[in-house]
């Protein structure tokens with residue numbers, strides 16, 4: 125029986141980026157490795173994979189960013205502004221020329237931006253749409269093959285910012301390899317069956333409890349919640365432990381899934397944890413239409 129599958133354009137250009145945050149070393153080392161191997165072998169690939177160190181100055185200093193968070197600079201307003209001065213604002217425009225322009229026909233077909241997190245989130249894919257069939261098919265493919273994938277840039281943890289844990293680096297390397305395998309299979313005309321994928325959709329971010337006058341943090345994540353990313357949090361469950369010893373509970377009406385629990389880089393973003401709703405997304409069977417010729421200008 126021949127099932128009809130949705131025909132999508134082949135993915136002719138793919139980017140693997142690391143060091144968007146300069147102290148997230150899994151992606152930094154992975155990009156170093158790929159750049160080294162590329163110099164040695166120069167193998168011809170069926171798909172053009174561009175490897176990019178996104179924020180070299182932050183990587184050099186092993187900090188998240190030097191002046192502004194690069195990962196918040198890819199808005200149309202910043203990308204189109206003239207005369208940027210801060211390093212990351214200038215760098216975001218360079219990356220936009222290299223990988224974009226964002227939203228244009230010349231832009232990369234797929235960007236895999238590698239991050240790590242101090243939260244206990246396993247291997248985690250973050251996409252910005254629940255109808256991006258390519259990303260959801262890649263999630264499905266990884267879920268069936270990688271060791272501990274979670275659906276939904278690629279975040280990996282727990283791993284403190286500034287060091288590398290071998291198991292986590294290997295898991296990221298394996299995931300990137302599987303992603304590129306998927307792209308090659310897709311481009312060769314393979315059909316990918318439809319099905320359902322579990323997706324966690326952000327509902328809201330929760331800040332630390334703060335002193336109303338000084339805005340300083342007055343509680344930490346509760347020990348019962350720490351490391352329980354993607355475990356259902358029910359109304360009334362402990363959420364924070366105040367520095368005076370009081371347990372503060374989750375007051376929402378609906379049970380939700382916490383993630384990015386106690387991510388160290390998010391203290392400055394006023395995020396103690398994020399809450400998500402889990403859904404099953406039905407995805408269609410897909411196949412590349414191999415006759416589409418893309419013209420490059």
Ligand SMILES: *[C@@H]1O[C@H](CO)[C@@H](O)[C@H](O)[C@H]1NC(C)=O
Nearest residue numbers: 149240284285286287288289
């Ligand atoms: C990211 O993970 C790597 C380990 O692979 C570690 O060296 C680095 O410190 C982590 N970065 C952050 C910011 O947690």
Ligand SMILES: *[C@@H]1O[C@H](CO)[C@@H](O)[C@H](O)[C@H]1NC(C)=O
Nearest residue numbers: 242284344345346350386388
């Ligand atoms: C938050 O995470 C850090 C590691 O990144 C850890 O040292 C700290 O104990 C955690 N906080 C709580 C309240 O568990």
Ligand SMILES: [Zn+2]
Nearest residue numbers: 145148239240
């Ligand atoms: Zn990051």
